[in-house]
Amino acid sequence: MLHPPGRVGQTARVSALVWIAAVSLAAWLWLLLCQGFFWRTDVRLPPRREPREWPSVAVVVPARDEAQVLPASLPSLLAQDYPGRAEIFLVDDGSSDGTGELARGLARRHGGLPLTVDSPGEPPAGWTGKLWAVRHGIALARAREPEFLLLTDADIAHAPDSLRALVAAARTGGFDVVSQMARLRIESRWERLVVPAFVYFFAQLYPFRRIGRRGARTAAAAGGCVLLRAEAAERARIPDAIRHAVIDDVALARAVKGSGGHIWLGLADRVDSVRPYPRLHDLWRMVSRSAYAQLRHSPPLLAGTVLGLALVYLVPPAALFAGVALGGTATAVLGGLAWLVMTGTYAPMLRYHRQPLWLAPLLPFTAFLYLLMTVDSAVQHYRGRGAAWKGRTYARPDALTDEG
Structure with missing residues (x-):
């Protein structure tokens, strides 16, 4: 038929x-x-117990043109309820909006943890601005010989017990990195549509359960909140080994894990991004x-x-x-x-x-x-405009000259 x-x-x-x-x-x-x-969202800070002696911590905050968000974020760091010695190093990465002076003024007004504000100058070839600022902050902190470094972005607000919880989790679990994916701001229509999917896709690429498993190859961190053991940073040559990385948080986690470190990443309950992305263009x-x-x-x-x-x-x-x-x-x-x-x-x-x-x-x-x-x-x-951020454009890594 x-x-x-x-x-x-x-x-x-x-x-x-x-x-x-x-x-x-x-x-x-x-x-x-x-x-x-x-797809599950129950990977939160692992079980922890508070140590008898609290290790010293240096908080490193790279900041470039962050005057808009600092009043909502920096006071939360200054107000950390941490039993041990902690100090904040805010590195002003060539800001043109008075970020450094604003930070000093906030510290005078709010008090709390000691704050040092410094600037490293323009990054040399082969470095992203953020990692050059992080390098400078770690160098300043090294004189205090901290056991841990908290690398946190200028748009991240922490609950008063955030640092305490991070350190306790790292000590209890023997982690070299404890990182939390900050809860992102969602207020506008476009933020509501796009932002949750950003975290969803990230978790799909880097399942959190695998990251914390010893022997697993999956490695990632969330750059807004990374508690890093200082010894592990030296062993993995952080940040020099990843100086050209645009996606620096994932690169950091891979470097630490590749040098034998134990890392953990999960969703945050009380660590929030205050940066607005009101328009689709911003997102x-x-x-x-x-x-x-x-x-x-x-x-x-x-x-x-x-x-x-x-x-x-x-x-x-x-x-x-x-x-x-x-x-x-x-x-x-x-x-x-x-x-x-x-x-x-x-x-x-x-x-x-x-x-x-x-x-x-x-x-x-x-x-x-x-x-x-x-x-x-x-x-x-x-078109030559890739990886552009706040007035800087970065070349692909294989186009850079190795600087040791």
Whole structure:
């Protein structure tokens, strides 16, 4: 029996869609069960007990043009309730908005932990500005011989017991790095749509449970809050060994773990970012400035990432709608199931960020935005404007001269 050519073509299209939808669902089932349960949000500071003697800590804060956020963040560091010796070193990285003077004024007004404000000058070739500032801060702190360094960004506000909890966790668990992913600010419509997904995607790439497991290869940290054992920093040559890294937190974790260190990363309860990203443009710049660096500036990796994002995040709703439109029941069911699994894995992250669950089915749209941001990151790189931040543009690492 012969079938009309149009009928055969439509059957072939539906058959192809069924296979694509099936692969997407299989990918989601693998992510659900085999990717370190990345979607769970219960990885918080590990069990800890307070030491009899509290080690000394140096808090290093690199800051470039941070006058907008310092009044909401620096007082929280000055007010740390820490039983041992602690001191803050704020490194003014060539600010033009009076960051250094503002920091001194806040210290005079609020008191608390001792504060030193200094500036290292412009970074030499081969260094990012932030890591050059961190290097200067660590050098200042080294004279005090601290046991731990807390590397924290200028936009991070800490609860009064934050430092105490971090040190107790590191001492109890024998960790060389204890890092917390700060709870990001979510107030605007675009922050609500984009920010929880940022943490969700990060956890998908670097499942927190694997990071804390000895012997596991996965390594990452969250640069806003990194407690680092000073001895481990010297052993891993931090920050010199990662001086050109744009994604410095992941590079730091890899260096420490590669030198035999034990690291831990989890979600924060009382460590918050106060930096606003009110417009889509602001969030776009935050992601696109480093997305292509994450892919090691590799066109094949970029192509694979785009295809992967499309298969995992865009195919499920497309298959559901196409199946309904073309009468392909199997396509619609497979696409709908994949979308359902996706939505279910995203819901815990929305709850963690105190956002409504009706945002979960919108994850495919958010993923599409991230796909565009990633492509734009590559475009900006090849235009010579990649990895640009606060007036500086950084070259890819293999374009730099090794400086020892």
